[in-house]
Amino acid sequence: xxxxxxxxxxxxxxxxxxxxxxxxxxxxxxxxxxxxxxxxxxxxxxxxxxxxxxxxxxxxxxxxxxxxxxxxxxxxxxxxxxxxxxxxxxxxxxxxxxxxxxxxxxxxxxxxxxxxxxxxxxx
Numbered sequence: 001x002x003x004x005x006x007x008x009x010x011x012x013x014x015x016x017x018x019x020x021x022x023x024x025x026x027x028x029x030x031x032x033x034x035x036x037x038x039x040x041x042x043x044x045x046x047x048x049x050x051x052x053x054x055x056x057x058x059x060x061x062x063x064x065x066x067x068x069x070x071x072x073x074x075x076x077x078x079x080x081x082x083x084x085x086x087x088x089x090x091x092x093x094x095x096x097x098x099x100x101x102x103x104x105x106x107x108x109x110x111x112x113x114x115x116x117x118x119x120x121x122x123x
Contacts, residue, residue, distance in 0.1 A: 002018040002023065002024050002027055002085070002097070002112045002114075003021055003022070003023050003024075003027070003095055003096070003097060003112055003114035003115075004021065004022045004023075004069045004114060004115070005019060005021045005093065005094065005095045005114060005115060005116060005117040006018070006019070006021075006022075006117055007019040007020050007113040007117060008092075008093060008117030008118045008120075009048070009118075009119070009120070010120045010121075010122065011019055011034065011119075011120070011121055012015070012121070012122050013025075013085060013086055013087055013121055013122065013123050014084060014085065015085050016081070016082060016083045016084075016085065017082045017085065017119060018079060018080070018081050018082070019035070019076075019080040019082065019093055019095070019117060019119075020077055020079050020080075021033070021035075021077060021079070021095030021096060021114055022075075022076060022077050023076045023077070023078070023095075023112075024076065025076050027078075027090045027097045028033050028073070028076045028078075028097060029052070029073065030052050030101055031052055031098050031099075031100070031101060032049060032050060032052055032097075032098035032100060032101055032102045032103035033049065033050050033069075033071060033074060033078040033095065033096070033097055033098065033103060034046065034047075034048065034050070034052050034095070034096050034098060034103045034104070034109075034110060035048045035049070035078075035093060035094070035095055035096075036093070036094045036096060036107060037078045037089075037091035037092065037093045037119075038091055038092050038094070038116075039088075039090060039091040039092075039096065041045045042091075044058065044094070044107055045064050046060050046104075046105040046106070046107075047059070047060050047062075047067065047080070047093070048060065048063055048067055048068075048069040048080060048103075049069065049098070049102075049103025049104065049105070050069045050071050050078065050103055051101060051102045051103060052101040052102070053073070053101075054071050054073070055102075055103065057069055058103060058105070060087050060105075062088075062089075066082065066083050066084045067080060067081065067082050067083070068080070068081040068083075069081075077084060078095060080093070080095075082119070085119075085121045086121060087106065087121045087122065087123045088121075089119060089121050090120050091118075091123050092116040092117065092118050092119075093116065093117050093118075093119055094099060094113055094114055094115075094116045095113075095114040096110035096112060096113045096114065097110060097111065097112040098104070098108040098110050098111075099111050
């Protein structure tokens with residue numbers, strides 16, 4: 001398995017969750033990483049991205065101020081801390097490894113995907 005996401009679950013609105021993604025070193029070391037999500041009946045959308053060295057992060061407007069992406073290059077992991085969760089954050093969350101050293105907003109900018117972890121936020 002190249003990417004393994006974990007940390008999803010059921011949480012009440014206003015609560016927090018921390019997603020984690022473990023990657024193989026081969027696809028992690030020099031690549032940007034991103035988190036996407038897909039809600040039922042909707043297209044997959046970008047949530048957050050981080051450059052290969054963590055020096056640059058980017059967020060969807062819906063995530064700004066509430067979510068924080070980080071990476072630990074020594075452990076080949078990327079995390080998404082989600083605070084102040086809302087019911088509209090309910091989705092399957094996917095981590096992905098970018099084709100380049102930076103993280104794209106576009107799904108085709110990524111060539112490795114994790115299996116997804118379900119986040120459900122109740123009102």
